[in-house]
Amino acid sequence: MPVKYQNGQVVCVQEHKPIAFNPWKHHCGFVCNQIQLIRGEGGGKLNELLGYIGGTLLDFYIGELSVYTIVNEVNKYFMDMGVANVDDFKHWLGLPETTFKSIYLSDGQCWVIRLGQNDEYYIHIHPGRHSKLTIRCRPTTLKTAIAFRYLFGFEDESLEIDKLNYARKLAGLPPVESLNSASALQNFISNLRVNNR
Structure with a gap:
């Protein structure tokens, strides 16, 4: 699925209008499928695609619903x-008093709804916090x-300092001296698996 920037906002393909959603930051199944594709193509796009992941904290959906669903x-x-339009949406949201609301989808996951950055993609969505189907993490x-x-595949669960730093180097991040602070990463890696999502 191609992802593009529009006015600084990561948005999905045209068919998703008016939804602004960044699956690189928020959807496990999408990310795992993209890793498989990149590995098959030799990995040339990895750095570009990692650039879609920013911010300070993010909520990552690990449920079964696809991006399209x-x-x-x-x-x-x-x-x-x-x-039916941006004005209706602003009224539903309750702007300017209310800047976001939450809705629940068919799997019980809460999704946060905000005003998008432009009138073309005016419904910005991301997973809600504190759900069994969401992991909160740092972009790094x-x-x-x-x-x-990407480097070690989806079967390897052994987190060693050399492997960790090799991955961090590929991601453009500085090395770490020990695995003491890597328990969150170990947990996150174990959730990043290929399946039918």
Whole structure:
């Protein structure tokens, strides 16, 4: 699935309008499938794709719904609510008093809904916090985990300092001196698996 920047906002393909959603930051199944594709192509795009991951903290969806299912369910929700344009959406959101709301999709996952950065993709979504289907992490953790899975595949669970630093170097991050602070990364890597998501 191609991802592009528009006005500084990462958005999905045209069919997803008006939904702005960055699956690189927020969707495990998408990320795992992209790692497989990149490994098959020789990895030339890895650094470019890691550039889609920024911010300070992010919520990462590990559930079974595909990106297309999520987008379709969100679009259906707003169609059912009679939201047909950006003005309807602003009214639904309750701006300026309310800057975000939450909705639940078919798997019980909470999704946070905000105003997007432009009128073309005006519904910005990301997974809600504190859910059994969401992991909260730093962007550096996600980048390192992606690089680790790219380098060592989806079967290798052994986190050693040399392998960790090799992955961090590939992700453009400085090395660490020990594994003492890597327990969050170990947990995150174990969730980054290939399946049918």
